[in-house]
Amino acid sequence: MSTVENQLEELQSTIESEVPNDITITEVRYEGPELVIYTRDPKRFASDGDLVRQLASQLRKRITVRPDPTALSSPDDAEAEVTEVIPDEAGVTDLDFHIDTGEVVIEAQKPGMVIGRHGTTLREITQETGWTPEVVRTPPIESSTVKNVRNFLKQERNERRDILERIGRQIHREEMSDDQWVRITTLGCCREVGRAAFILSTPETRVLIDCGDKPGSEDEVPYLQVPEALGSGPSSLDAVILTHAHLDHSALVPLLFKYGYDGPIYTTEPSRDLMGLLTLDYLDVAAKEGRAPPYESEMVREAIKHTIPLEYGDVTDIAPDIKLTLHNAGHILGSAVAHFHIGDGLYNVAFSGDIHYDDTRLFNGAVNDFPRVETLVLESTYGGRDDYQTDQKDSERKLKHVLKNTLERDGKVVIPAFAVGRSQEIMLVLEEAMRKGELPEVPVHLDGMIWEATAIHTTYPEYLRDDLRERIFHDDSNPFLADQFNHIDGGEEERQEVADSGPCIILSTSGMMEGGPIMSWLEHVGSEEDSTLMFVGYQAEGTLGSRIQNGRREIPIGGRNGRGSSLTLNMDVKTVDGFSGHADRQGLENFVQTMNPRPEKVLCVHGDERSTQDLSSALYHDFNMRTFAPKNLETFRFL
Known part of the structure; x- marks a missing residue:
């Protein structure tokens, strides 16, 4: 029996010992970073609002409870009961029942009214029907992208479930190495803007952060073929993290699947949808200009199928020795600062992606409040000494x-x-x-x-x-x-x-x-x-x-x-300056200055040579920290 099977058996035994005797657990499995509990008594789970929270805290896992298929009422009966529970003002536009997982996807104009205060309406739905509700918003403006992504994921639901189970087993595998070190390798966007790509590696894990193109260039792409990246095979990558959907960060993510990558992409839900929109347009523009596209549209669908959306603030296991948390970056819709907690308190690294530190009309400013960050990889687009934007x-x-x-x-x-x-x-x-x-x-x-x-x-x-x-x-x-x-x-x-x-x-x-x-x-x-x-x-x-x-x-x-x-x-x-989604020089300095505690090291990236070097020098002199303006293909070892 594998290590993961042993884990799941032990987890099921623990769960069975913690839940009331009248709740039957039929199966426990990993699906991506989540632990999924199947039960014949979903209504009993729903009647105790604290039970799942207590289990998640004790097991230190993200937990989803789903009904065993044998416990489900028919979709026709459940539809009437769900409709009865949800207020009419919620504006339900669609109900989609999935017997294999016991989930009902509820699309509504006002999802908050379907969820209820502290999830009370969701629990009531499960108490009445046994089905596990999942809520999505009906777009106020019809979006073909959102519609197509949702329909595609619905069609691929069975295959996606298999993908998630495989990913879950990979995440929770046994650690094999006793060594302790952390390295960052720069594959692009150093002393330049565009083709963002970095490898974060430990003895156990290898993670790619972003994979973009370079605006204004047809042939300058990230150095993916070096041994630290795909040179030792796409299966050596454990995960891809997408900070946001702009093409200089996302354009070549689908290319990874052409090369044979078959693992997860972690990003926010809007970034997933925007990645689909922008990369398909990227292929369309290439075709119209008579250029050979780097990959086919099928690879975009593969990327979407392998995406695991995360919400801001969710702490998520992505490997045996790495936890990921995404935070608002204030740059574009769904943009994120990616914070990595490595080992059992061993080291912490944050990648800013692109940030806007102050509030704008669209977004709240970037989050820079983390429990710990030893190294910060910081964008420097407007890091030059004279790069001050006008007041909004x-x-x-x-x-x-x-x-x-x-x-x-x-x-x-x-x-x-x-x-x-x-x-x-x-x-x-x-x-x-x-x-x-x-x-x-x-x-x-x-x-x-x-x-x-x-x-x-x-x-x-x-x-x-x-x-x-x-x-x-x-x-x-x-x-x-x-x-x-x-x-x-x-x-x-x-x-x-x-x-x-x-x-x-x-x-x-x-x-x-x-x-x-x-x-x-x-x-x-x-x-x-x-x-x-x-x-x-x-x-x-x-x-x-x-x-x-x-x-x-x-x-x-x-x-x-x-x-x-x-x-x-x-x-x-x-x-007219001041409308950029990037922080200016003052905003970048403020982002670092107000971090508590401040990082020990900062790598200034994603800016031209002058901008990265100016910002690196200023942070060193102002805050007495070790700073770098790396070139592409440099590797930094920490610990």
Whole structure:
């Protein structure tokens, strides 16, 4: 009998000794990081609200209780009982019963009313029916991405269960090594922005954190083939952690499955959905530009199937010697700071991913409160000594000033924006300004993936700022449903109509002008002297957006890297700082300064050479800590 089988037998014996005698435990199994308890008496479990909590505390496991299939009422009977328990105001839109696991997935407009205070309604559902409820939100704005992901996971439910069981056994395997050390190897995004990828390794475990592309480059990818990464085989990786879904962190995650990786991806639920959206678009853009895509769309589905979503603050076993906790990073929807607790108090490492330390209109600021962190891997995008962004209110004033001047001369404002994060931030500013009469009410056209990304934001309001979350809960005050927002879904015909019409605002992808519909808008509007091209987000070195910011006005159109025709840009070009999803130099320093206790070491990454070295030097001098500005392919050993 294997070590894991022995563990499960011992756990079942312990559970049976702790639960009341009239509760029968039929099976205990690992599914991913969770311990799943099957019982013929789910109603008895539900009647004692503290029982599961006490077991989880005693066993130090995340526990899910499911009914043994023999204990279930029929779905038809259960549907009537579930409907009776849930208040009508919850707005239930779908019930989906899964006999193999005894779960009923309840989709509702107001999930909080299905859950009830401290989970009372959920327990009542189980008490009445025996079924285990799982609650998801009905998107206020219909999202094809969310719908497709949910349908796909439903179709793959049996295979996914097998995957989770295999992963669970791998997580809870017996430790084989007596050595104690921790290493970090840099595979990308050191002294550069993009292709984020790191290996965190111990004698027992190897974890990949992020796997992105490099904006403006077709061939610079993370160093995945080195021995520390996939060079010794994809099976040597225990887990992949995705801090957030921007392509410079997520684009090549599906590539891992092409190479043969078959393990878990840990990220938040919105990051999972956004990864699907952005990577599929990444393949589509490559095909349109005549480039060979690095992987097929099937690999995106594999990545989604292998994703284990985590909520902020959940402490989760991901290997025999590593616990992972994700915390809000304040950068984009679902973005996370990844905190690793290694061994039994041996060492703690945090990877910031991309962070925004202060609150924004969309998100609360990044969390930096951890029990312990010995080493921090910190982004440095705006880490240069002069990288101070303007105050948010000043930025919004400047934005509105540029908009007003352009609209008053009957021009159009074209804003290249990332579909995820900056677009929604700008939408909130525009909605409020027009509602208050600070800007004329003109159409705001959303092109590319912006509308779909906005729909995903409204699906997960619990990841947004408190006040915004409350507004989204009420359709009549949901700012993203304002009348002026128009989703461009008619392609070139509709773009031409907009170009031939009056003053308007256009938000379009891609944010760094590396392909996408923004190039079409340059063709339609670029020659108009009364119009304005306005940058509100970071433009990485080498991208077309960066070249335009630096004065270039001859723009290649219809081909990549100058192939094809060109046009002369006559539009006014403006840059409004302060809307970046990244902390500026002061925000990065504040993030480190207010950590308690502060880390002993900081690796400054994800910035150009000047930014990483400036930030590294400043943290060393200001806080007397060991700091580094590593190059790619360096390995740091701790302990």
